[in-house]
Amino acid sequence: MSLLIKGGLVVDPSTHLEDPLDLLVEKGKIAALEPPGSIPEEGRRVIAATGLVVTPGLIDMHVHLREPGEEYKETICTGTRAAVRGGFTAVACMPNTKPVNDTAAVTRLILDQARAAGSARVYPVGAVSMGSKGETLSEYGDLKAAGVVALSDNGRPVSNSMLMRRALEYAKTFDLPIISHCEDLQLSADGVMHEGQVSLKLGLKGVPGAAEEVMVYRDLTLAALTGARLHIAHVSTAGSVAIIRLAKAMGMAVTAETAPHYFSLTDAAVLGYNTHAKVNPPLRTEMDVRSIKEALRDGTLDAVACDHAPHSSLEKELEFNAAAFGLIGLETSLGLTLKLVHDGTLNLIQAIERLSTGPARVLGVAGGALGVGSPADITLIDLNREWTVDVGTFASKSRNCPFDGWTLKGKAVMTIVGGKVVWEEESRG
């Protein structure tokens, strides 16, 4: 059935469009975009979008869906439900499953499960090295043919600089970007939070910003050497921002992302040994937060990706040192990013760009645009809705979210994937 989304403000960063328009969806694609009232309603499901913003479907290019292997934390089904509930029509899932997504068979399993779940699109990210062990390259050509859109040894960063060089070159052969988790494992050692005033006070071992920055610099020089596509994951420090800004000014084709927690929280969130604020890279300082916001504004950072990392109470209800790193974000990412619109850091087009058009461009996937003929992946957002985060209502299987109880302004109210309404707020019924 065709859908007529009527009366909304259509925002499309790919064409700098921000106009009241009606949008017609037919056969899973955008069929028309016309001035309000000019598309007839007969025989169509009419979706009243007055007061709402209609955007290209949001894309989170960095999530952990935990399937296969750790289904007690999340499955592709629950993870993609969390995604569409948060306004995301597509997610890219990291390869650190059990087994690691280093072969086409695992990629196909992920895609099969995603199809069966039938909510958000899933773009698998393959492993840089076999088993993410940092020893031998995995089969990039085969992985790509199976559906992988990028490569990463996320969480187990490539320490060997020669392997990183070869990985960049080999990925270039198949036109795949490498998503680098930048962390010098010798410098981060046993660190469990940012090295600073708070770690000193709590007696917790710290990870200095330098542990990230030295690897950002290494990977940038290797990308320059090889001419490969490099994307820097979860940028957390002012220093990394400065290096990436410089590289872009020099004309390098590097891209980068940050996560909402790096512009919403500081290391002070760890006080009281709060394990929900234990994340890698760690929450940094006010100065870093300011710098990350500025980088989102000026485009040094191309994407907001929440690094959704579900863990159960078995991993989180522990002493701080023993707890796992990671927090979940799919259901709060949009609300936290819209805070930056409400506080004047970003305009609406910039916010949607970082949440949709930017990640589509980085990954080279469809979406991120509302042109006639594009797949009908669409998010309807109520910008002014105030709501309180309640982890008890989350679609995710896990509850490790440091934003529980926060009041946010702005929320997805309907999510459409390929012309199908995959989620809508109950009150809309």
Next chain:
Amino acid sequence: MEFRRKDLLGVADLEPEEIQLILDTAASFKEISTRPIKKVPTLRGKTVVTMFYEPSTRTRMSFEIAAKRLSADTLNLTVSASSAVKGETLADTAHNLEAMAPDVLVIRHYASGAPHYLARRLKCGVVNAGDGLHEHPTQALLDLLTVWLEKRKNDKEPVRETLTGLKVAIVGDIAHSRVARSDIQAFTKMGSQVTVAGPATMLPPYLETLGAKVTTSLVEAVRDADVIMMLRLQLERMGQMFMSTIREYSQFFGLAPRHLNLAKDDVIIMHPGPLNRGVEISPEVADGPHSLILEQVANGVAVRMAVLYFLIGGEKG
């Protein structure tokens, strides 16, 4: 002033008035240990459990003696880190112990924040007997007691008055020392000027935000000092790139008789123990007339008696 806490987790959250109250009580309890019958019935029928996830002789014995002098029953649980890793979680262990209805749990743990984790989950009181790199509050309290009793002009002088303006040098591996973190905060709270010294590898960034002056020179730290606190050097730090050789460490950061000439005439020398003689402290200094190292141990019992008294027997409502 009443002491209303359920737990003693760190110096960071103690008010100066609470410290005064604990030290006053500790000072009065000291006398019990000098009696022929070293026991009072104050905590009769109460149970104190000590749970040690790290090796310790002195602190555990000190808590046990403190509890026994007040007639509490004591139970010691020593858990090796490896068996804890294999077995049940810390919370489960503690809940099991709590089911046996102790009144207070004294815990030492290798993870910073472990006592806070238990305190949030348990109804009984929790005393932090050292957590990771974080705090060792009873050590700081006994250090304050030692300096106060030694330096006060008369029995009536409050702790803050005695300690205000005193120059306290803390020397050694500050980065890995929970004693240093607690002592810096304790002495600063009571008005002393704290200077910390050590090689830069062992001085974590932002130390000055705790109120301490920071230097890499032992000589500078001990000049005009009223109190010099030497920290134990953990010898395995050499392999972890925090220092070169023990020989060089003792040459630049070991306290020797020549350093005492730089300090005040009545300087007192302290060390939380156990000593590495000839490494961070020379035998002449450790055993010399300025040393109060054994007095610290005696005061430790009194301070722990006071802490147990306030948590389970005292003036809590």
